Amino acid sequence: MELNGIKPAAGAKHAKRRVGRGIGSGLGKTAGRGHKGQKSRAGGFHKVGFEGGQMPLQRRLPKRGFKSQSLKFNAEVTLAALDKLGLGEVDVLALKQAGLVGQLAKVVKVVKSGELTRAVKLTGVGATAGAKAAIEAAGGSVA
Template identity: 35%
Template sequence: MRLNDINKGVHKNRKRLRIGRGPGSGHGKTSGRGHKGQGQLAGWSAPSIFEGGRSPIIRRVPKRGFNNRHGKIVKSINVSDLESAFEAGADVTPELLRTSGVAKGIWHELKILGDGEISKSLSVSAHRFSKQAREKILAAGGSVSEVPGPAALVKGQKKVRNTEQSASP
C-alpha cells in the first residue's frame, strides 16, 4: 500500500459547488442545465415511461381482456404437498393450509390435484378435488370431503346492509 492508494475521505472536506455564479465557475448562467426545454425547470424530472413526446408504448399497444369482478381465484395444491406438510391422521382444511403457509397468496377456493404420491392417511377437506387426487387420498386410507365455496349472490338478490349506526363520540 502506498500513499496514492489511500482514498478514504478524499471528498470529505470538498467545498460545495456554487452554480449560477458567473462564467469563471464553469457552471454559470444556465447552471449546467442547457438552453430552453423542460429540463431547465426546477424540480422537473421526466416520468420513467416518458418517451420524449412520441406516443408511448402503453398507448400504442391495444387493450386486451378485462378484470372479472366476480371471478373466483382457485388455488391448486398437489397431494405430494400434503404428504410433506402434514403428519399421518391430520385433519387438513383450507383454513389450516392458509395459516400453515402451504397455500400462499390470495385465493377463494382450493383444489387438490393428484400430482405425486401420498402414503399418509389424511382427512382432507377442500372445495374441489381432481379424480386422481380423490383416488390417491382414499387409497392411502384417508377421507375426502368437499366444502362449499364462498356464497355467491343470485342475480337480482341484493346485499343486506347493516343500518345500525353507532352513536357519535
C-alpha cells in the same frame, strides 16, 4: 475534547453549487443548462415518459397478462405427497408443519397426481373430483 474542537465528519459538508455567478465560478452564463431548448428555460419541464408528442413507450407496447394477488393464499397438494406424509388425519395445519404448503396458505386442495395407498381423512382441505374418488377408493374420506 473541547466544544470548540468539534467538527463534522470529513466529507459530510460540502458547499452548495452557486450557478450564474460569473465566468470564474465555472458555472456562469448558461449556469450548467447548456444552450437553448426546453430544459434551459425557467419553468421548462415535461411529464416523466413524455417523448415530445411521439406515442410513449408504455402506450406503444401491448397490454399483457395478469397475476392475481390471491394466488399466494392458495396451495395444492398431490396424492403422492399425501401418501408420503403418512398421517391418518390431514388438515391445513398438519400440511404447513410438514412443509407441503406455504405458511400463508389458507385454501388447500388435493389434486390427483400419483397414487394413494393408505386411508386418509381430510378435514378443512378440498379435493378435485378425481382426487376425491382416489381417496375414497383407498378407504379415506373428504370432509
